[in-house]
Amino acid sequence: xxxxxxxxxxxxxxxxxxxxxxxxxxxxxxxxxxxxxxxxxxxxxxxxxxxxxxxxxxxxxxxxxxxxxxxxxxxxxxxxxxxxxxxxxxxxxxxxxxxxxxxxxxxxxxxxxxxxxxxxxxxxxxxxxxxxxxxxxxxxxxxxxxxxxxxxxxxxxxxxxxxxxxxxxxxxxxxx
Numbered sequence: 001x002x003x004x005x006x007x008x009x010x011x012x013x014x015x016x017x018x019x020x021x022x023x024x025x026x027x028x029x030x031x032x033x034x035x036x037x038x039x040x041x042x043x044x045x046x047x048x049x050x051x052x053x054x055x056x057x058x059x060x061x062x063x064x065x066x067x068x069x070x071x072x073x074x075x076x077x078x079x080x081x082x083x084x085x086x087x088x089x090x091x092x093x094x095x096x097x098x099x100x101x102x103x104x105x106x107x108x109x110x111x112x113x114x115x116x117x118x119x120x121x122x123x124x125x126x127x128x129x130x131x132x133x134x135x136x137x138x139x140x141x142x143x144x145x146x147x148x149x150x151x152x153x154x155x156x157x158x159x160x161x162x163x164x165x166x167x168x169x170x171x172x173x174x175x176x
Contacts, residue, residue, distance in 0.1 A: 035152075
């Protein structure tokens with residue numbers, strides 16, 4: 001199956017969330033609001049997009065998304081634990097069903113030993129948080145767009161893995 005374009009991926013994610021009566025919120029570092037902006041471009045997005053924060057500065061990961069300062073000190077802003085904490089924190093703070101945390105290095109220079117293209121994508125439903133470590137090709141724009149695309153597709157995949165509460169079937173027939 002081919003990867004949908006960003007607008008199509010956002011539409012598909014929105015439709016899958018609507019079918020489940022669920023919502024999403026995002027804490028975005030390297031994508032600087034691009035995930036929320038892409039989903040908000042879908043007509044009716046207010047039914048599924050609770051909100052988000054741009055936490056480009058490290059201190060804002062704590063004050064806006066609830067990442068523990070000790071975690072940031074131990075793991076750094078570009079890390080698997082930080083992506084998980086971003087997803088968990090924003091889900092809770094925005095009272096969303098799902099939280100998305102995006103952190104990484106868009107380039108052109110490495111950050112804290114991470115090469116450009118390294119992205120950590122956290123997805124949390126409040127019970128289980130998974131983090132995907134990605135190495136995306138291209139310039140800054142391509143890495144940021146690729147991170148958003150991966151977030152949309154992988155969240156849709158998580159939805160497909162879990163049956164819709166109170167409904168028969170395997171998640172409404174949605175497939176990643």
